[in-house]
Amino acid sequence: MESKYIDHLFRHHSGKMVSVLTRIFGLSNLNIIEDAVQDTFIKASISWRLQQPENPEAWLTKSAKNRVIDILRKLKKEKTYLPEIHKGTVTIAINKLFLDTEIEDAQLRMIFTACHPDLNSTDRISFALKTVSGFSIKEISSALLTKEDTIKKRLFRARTAIQKSQLKFNIPQGKALPNRLESVMEVLYLIFNEGFHSNNKEELIRQDLCGEAMRLCKLLLKNKHTRTSASYALYALMCFHSARLSAKINTNNELLDLKHQDRTQWYFPLIELGNMMMNKAVENLELSCYHYEATIASEHIRASSFEDTNWNKILIWYQKLHDLKPMPSHILTMAVVCMQQQDYITAKTYLDQISPDDFQQRAYLYYGTLSDYYINANQLEKALIQIDKALATVTNLLEKDFLEKKRQMLSEPKKN
Amino acid sequence: MKNFMMLFVGKEYVDLGLSPEDMQNRMQKWFTWGDKMEKAGILRGGEALTPQIRRIVGKNRTVTDLTSAEVKEIVGGFYLIQAKDFDEVQEIAKDFPDYDLGNTVEIREIMVFDN
Numbered sequence: 448m449e450s451k452y453i454d455h456l457f458r459h460h461s462g463k464m465v466s467v468l469t470r471i472f473g474l475s476n477l478n479i480i481e482d483a484v485q486d487t488f489i490k491a492s493i494s495w496r497l498q499q500p501e502n503p504e505a506w507l508t509k510s511a512k513n514r515v516i517d518i519l520r521k522l523k524k525e526k527t528y529l530p531e532i533h534k535g536t537v538t539i540a541i542n543k544l545f546l547d548t549e550i551e552d553a554q555l556r557m558i559f560t561a562c563h564p565d566l567n568s569t570d571r572i573s574f575a576l577k578t579v580s581g582f583s584i585k586e587i588s589s590a591l592l593t594k595e596d597t598i599k600k601r602l603f604r605a606r607t608a609i610q611k612s613q614l615k616f617n618i619p620q621g622k623a624l625p626n627r628l629e630s631v632m633e634v635l636y637l638i639f640n641e642g643f644h645s646n647n648k649e650e651l652i653r654q655d656l657c658g659e660a661m662r663l664c665k666l667l668l669k670n671k672h673t674r675t676s677a678s679y680a681l682y683a684l685m686c687f688h689s690a691r692l693s694a695k696i697n698t699n700n701e702l703l704d705l706k707h708q709d710r711t712q713w714y715f716p717l718i719e720l721g722n723m724m725m726n727k728a729v730e731n732l733e734l735s736c737y738h739y740e741a742t743i744a745s746e747h748i749r750a751s752s753f754e755d756t757n758w759n760k761i762l763i764w765y766q767k768l769h770d771l772k773p774m775p776s777h778i779l780t781m782a783v784v785c786m787q788q789q790d791y792i793t794a795k796t797y798l799d800q801i802s803p804d805d806f807q808q809r810a811y812l813y814y815g816t817l818s819d820y821y822i823n824a825n826q827l828e829k830a831l832i833q834i835d836k837a838l839a840t841v842t843n844l845l846e847k848d849f850l851e852k853k854r855q856m857l858s859e860p861k862k863n
Numbered sequence: 864m865k866n867f868m869m870l871f872v873g874k875e876y877v878d879l880g881l882s883p884e885d886m887q888n889r890m891q892k893w894f895t896w897g898d899k900m901e902k903a904g905i906l907r908g909g910e911a912l913t914p915q916i917r918r919i920v921g922k923n924r925t926v927t928d929l930t931s932a933e934v935k936e937i938v939g940g941f942y943l944i945q946a947k948d949f950d951e952v953q954e955i956a957k958d959f960p961d962y963d964l965g966n967t968v969e970i971r972e973i974m975v976f977d978n
Contacts (some may be wrong), residue, residue: 489876492890492893496911497909497910505872581884583881583882583885586884845866
């Protein structure tokens with residue numbers, strides 16, 4: 448008996464069905480829709496125990512179609528206004544809306560809704576993960592390392608904003624599209640980074656987030672209006688980073704920096720895919736910050752060992768990235784790169800341009816880098832002071848571990 | 864060989880707010896468990912029950928309609944299996960997927976009447 452289902456089938460299907468049903472019933476009925484979809488999965492998970500369907504996906508879709516009728520009945524009973532339903536055509540249109548291409552279209556609409564400027568930017572990620580990706584509140588909270596109550600509040604705020612602005616469930620057209628697309632890409636980039644740079648010890652959660660961001664980015668590439676050189680570059684960037692996701696942690700669950708990663712563990716099919724995407728991304732001359740980030744990531748991957756890294760090139764790309772989108776973290780990274788090149792003087796000039804406050808809760812990154820600078824300048828006392836500052840501000844357990852090991856190495860020679 | 868019933872008692876998925884991912888993972892475990900029993904040739908049947916309850920109590924036959932959300936625990940379903948004794952069923956029941964939800968398996972032997 449075949450009993451292995453596609454990974455995340457339910458989760459992905461949940462996002463699809465919520466999107467399609469929202470297209471039918473409108474954003475104002477999102478709560479009812481989510482409950483109905485949830486109900487489908489409860490029914491499936493229980494009834495399939497005894498009898499497994501031949502084609503689970505088709506079963507789920509059929510069941511979601513049946514929910515359309517349930518929802519209609521419920522709304523009629525409540526005499527709710529149905530904004531997006533044209534009476535009479537409903538039953539004809541419904542089958543069409545459940546076609547694969549239309550499902551993808553509906554999902555894109557949901558992503559664009561999640562990224563509407565009327566939604567607070569921190570609420571966008573939670574709302575997207577809930578409605579487009581089918582994460583539960585608990586899953587979002589553990590993925591983003593944020594309290595469940597906070598996530599609930601964010602979702603509530605997002606929904607309120609959607610109702611208040613009476614958002615239309617569509618992909619903006621014309622002049623409104625580029626701006627919105629940019630905020631969509633930013634949200635996908637942030638979801639990806641949450642996974643890639645996550646403080647989470649659980650590799651599964653990190654993979655989930657990166658996988659979701661890539662899945663949604665792929666949807667952008669499938670639609671001719673949202674397929675741009677920037678979205679190709681973003682996808683390439685995600686490929687390059689994902690290729691080394693599992694090499695970031697060793698078997699003892701310790702964080703490994705680029706220098707200590709086992710490069711044979713990098714996943715080459717993803718690197719190849721990234722290269723292909725990059726070729727698409729440079730078909731015209733519009734360069735986005737994702738182009739530079741992807742180029743930097745591929746430059747790291749190109750080096751057969753850490754020592755072979757072409758730091759010169761990387762520094763140039765960072766400078767260009769910083770010119771396009773100035774950020775303190777770029778300056779910090781440039782300082783790190785200069786140190787790799789043993790150019791401590793330039794490194795210090797970069798470090799002098801920024802302060803720990805620029806990094807807020809990630810100030811430990813600044814302190815850590817500064818301590819590296821002092822180590823190289825042979826000022827161990829100062830290096831230790833900075834490491835202690837880093838340790839005092841770090842919340843990520845893996846990073847903390849990493850810093851503590853470093854501190855130990857620093858203080859050991861003194862004992863001898 | 865004797866016949867036993869494993870009764871699944873506790874909270875319903877619908878009342879626990881499980882995520883689609885969680886439900887799929889649990890379903891996978893139910894499959895694996897069911898397959899295992901089937902392969903061993905001990906599975907005699909089973910059903911899942913809906914969360915609606917109609918309760919009739921007392922001399923006056925008072926009727927109450929309830930849902931799973933309104934009761935502390937509910938029988939969610941059962942399997943009928945063949946086994947040598949309680950210990951053997953207990954071993955099989957180890958794979959029940961929902962212990963972590965606080966749910967329970969109750970093993971009962973099907974009574975056999977001598978002629």
